[in-house]
Amino acid sequence: MKNLTKLSFIIALSYSMLSITLPALITPFETGSLSVIVNTNEAPTNISLSNLKSVLKGEKQRWKDGTKITLAFMKTSTNIGSEMSHRVFDMSEKQLNKYFLAQVFQGKMSSPEFFDSETDLLNFVKNTKGTIAVIKAGNSSGLKTITVDGKTSF
């Protein structure tokens, strides 16, 4: 009964989110259009792309101080999310989702949080300690940006 209530709530919430979200405008991104922000002081100021992949794929789940690493992304149906799939994970959107789905089911990682708007994403990062997110470059909104291979955007 408890599960049924929980499921019903998720279904209702998901429907409401679907109904109020407008499809994002899809425009092509160029190299250097993505940045990585974090809400932790434990994150390195610079990270290699391969390490970044490792963190974002859930292979590393805690920061040095033991804080849980929370992943936050724009949905793959958005331009940023799509760009991130191809450029960070080297996967199609579908492959990325299946990857996360499989990882979650296998209990290897917690499910990343996906957002329709960058505002929501940024708010989430601000409010959630240990979060790492991939955003549109130059839109960090005062959050700590870590460089990838020495670059603020990639």
Place this chain on the structure above:
Amino acid sequence: MRLITIQNKIIVVVIVIVLSFSPFLFYFYPNQQKNILTEGYKKEVSNIATTVGLGVNIALEEQNFAGVETAMSFAKSDERLNFVALIQIDSIENKNGSKTIEKSIFTVFPENFKLDIEVKSSEKMVVSNSPILTEILNGEVLVGFSTKSIHQTINEMRFTSIISSLIVSLLGILLGLWLAKNISKPVLQLREAAGKVENGDLDQSLILKSKDEIGDLFVAFNSMVSQLNLTTNELVEQKDLVEEKNKSMTDSISYAKRIQEAILPSIDTISESFNDSFVMYMPKDIVSGDFYWLEKINDVTLISVADCTGHGVPGAFVSLVSSNALNSSVKEYKLTEPASILNQTNSIIRSHFEQENSQVEVRDGMDISLCKIVKNDSKIEFAGALNPLWIISKSKILDNGKNVTVNLVDEDSYFYEIKGDKQPIGRYIEQKKYLNHTVELNSGDIIYLISDGFADQFGGEKGKKFKYKTFKKLLLSIWERPLKEQNEILQKTIIDWMGDIEQLDDICVIGIRI
């Protein structure tokens, strides 16, 4: 022990009814319940699959992978779950351009469950699916639920059904026994009482408070026994009265017999007159209408066999009158010629029975054979009223100087019959004088005087009359034997002939060897 009883019949009927319901109670009803439960269970599983599928669809659309897991968890928490799986269905394009649908297990819970991707519902498991159609994943949610619980429920139901059926059957049988006892008990009571009544116990009275048909039967039985008792008592009184009267009459008749015997000549008297002779005298009743008569006057012996009208008491009365008339004819009128005696006797009897002032017309009289035998004389005289004289000899016989026609022959023995006149003693329309016959006999010849009782007796295998011809043949076959032996043969023959048939008339036969 009697098997076909009302009680057993009722018990058998109840058992048959109970057994008739058994297939329904033990088989059809549980199976019907099983089908209902199974269908319900399939629907429930289908609903679960649909719910999970819907949750997974929505969560995937939202890339809410935790939501997917939560949706899957909806099924996982069910104890009846065998597995829940997310099946991925991909359309793969082949080199030749055709497409192949490939199904693979994306995830399955429990993880160690060996899932056949093509699994179908079976006796042990109900399988249902719900399609997943999202950008992320095409496939289906597949759930399998154990039917163990439903089987357990069915078994519990069957057990309950069997127990309740047994209880109902037991109650049915007990009810049947109770019914059988309640119906058969009074019937047995009635049967026992009827048996006692049959054996003469008329004090039977049954008590039953039931107001049904058996109660009515008891009332009717009591009434019947009461009525029977009354009737029986009346009959017993009547019987006693009849027995008393019968005894009185029998005593009177027995005394009358003594009187009748007094008029009959004794065997000694006959033996004195005829050395070789027999008298077979078998009255039908205590007293007889037949009588034999003998009167000896010096060397003359008159002997006769008479058959008076009727038998029993009336016959005996007539015989007394007739005997007296014969005595009177001989002693008062000094007659010795048989025909003259008969004529006189006829006259006396008619005068007795035809009193002028009598208002009653008496038609009684007698048939008679009368012989006169003179000592040392080969001639005998005979006169008869309807009755004949039978003679058996080895020689020719002359009657009034003429040859007598032979009636029967057996080798060298001849049976002669001299018929009596066709006129009885007593009232007759055309009265004539009786004819006197003088017959010459030889030494060793035998004469028989008879009444009609022997020849007219019914009997034998076909219940017919013995007949005169048979009687004559019998005498012809035994005439040379000693007279005593002839008497025994005649008695045995007629008794055997009668068998179970009643003696119809008085019988009298006298045989005298000359």
